[in-house]
Amino acid sequence: MAAAKRNPRWYFSLRSPYSWLAYRDLVTMRPDVLDAIEWLPFWEPDARTEEILSDQGVTLPTVAMSRAKNFYILQDTRRLTRARGLHDITWPIDQNPCWEVAHLAWILADDEGRGKDFAAAAYRARWEQNKNISDPEVIAEIAAEFGLDSRRLAGAAEDEDLRKRGAALLERSARDGMFGVPFFISGREKFWGLDRVSQFVSSLTGEPEPEPATLPEREPAPGTNAELLPAGADAGHAGGCG
Template sequence: MASKRPPRWYFSLRSPYSWFAYRDLMAEHPEVLDTIDWLPFWEPDQETARLLAQEGVTLPIVAMSRAKNFYILQDTRRLATERGLTEITWPVDREPCWEVAHLAWIAAGDEGRGKEFVAAAYRARWQEGRNISDPAVIAEIAGDLGLDAQRLSTASQDAELRKRGAALLAESAHDGLFGVPFFITGRDKYWGLDRVAPFVRALQGTAGTAAAKATAPDPATHADLLPAGGDAGHAGGCG
């Protein structure tokens, strides 16, 4: 019988929603981050896409519309304000190569420092406005963590790390990922920043208790709460 897979979350160093989820968990449930598997997700470059294609894997990535991009800018400001984050920056990504940072995370993980690398990379990107697709920035992060700056900053040039990165992206496809943050425990999946709390409750075995406490509004007396026709969308996507 196959062993049960542990709970896990897919994060991205690119996504502001993933960053907020990370911060919320660190502030309120750091024990959760210590007990779940961390798996990265990013938009692959041509070489990684080629490796995925060889395995018959296609990631569900679509180009972001201009309207959605402006919405995320606005939404990120709101979410930052709610969390008292006044030093947030919005990086300008010109021809980013997300392998630079995410493959460096794999290398940092080999040294048992993957979580520290994530914290430093998020801080660099979202609070210092630095370009984490720049190998020089990764080298500085590695140096600050006492890691091999040369290995981390050139991780995207390492064929073995490339293969391992492609395998992780393939795993995300097999898990049905379509945006980050994305959490899984057992057969249950939770997508988006607003699903952090339900995921934590599921891990703690209190999901049923929380659901029992919630009462649905009476349509006769709360007609103003009924949804309008159509899909209202979801604000906690990959960003």
């Protein structure tokens, strides 16, 4: 890998399907990139964390998701997982989730050098095993898998000092201009979304970005004056939609 730009990092969420898929793409194709960058968790804070942020004058760019957007994400995730050959994916039902439970536990796991392992297990639990990662018992199971302190990780959301550390990370996301996950930063360049993973890798490594797929050339429709169209122009289609 080329010399890394200053403090390359990504904001990930254990809740987000797009963050999970970005993680899978990188761990499959460029695990060296995941090892080279800083990992920073993001989650929608509960009332207690919001109070800490409010006292610090921090407002996060989080908004309630509309029903229409939620249905779109369901469809989009199904398309994206099938395109990756993932056919046994579950869509978890989150009833009154507390995202501090998993994300503050991740901080503790990362303190022990097992943050990446914990994230992989939490993603697997959520998206492949249909487990509720807001359940402290699920977190305890993940902690035990890696020989971590199950009780401490399961009770991470009750640790006020840890909540302050978490709030500081959320404040940092606001300073970084983060507004959605996955969110990558390489030098002054910022990349948002699953479809920007390859651009981030290219910015970080100096390697050329893969060429985008191109559509085959279309034959002009009957009756179209193709010679009057600019080179490469679309000949249009029935219905007059342009």
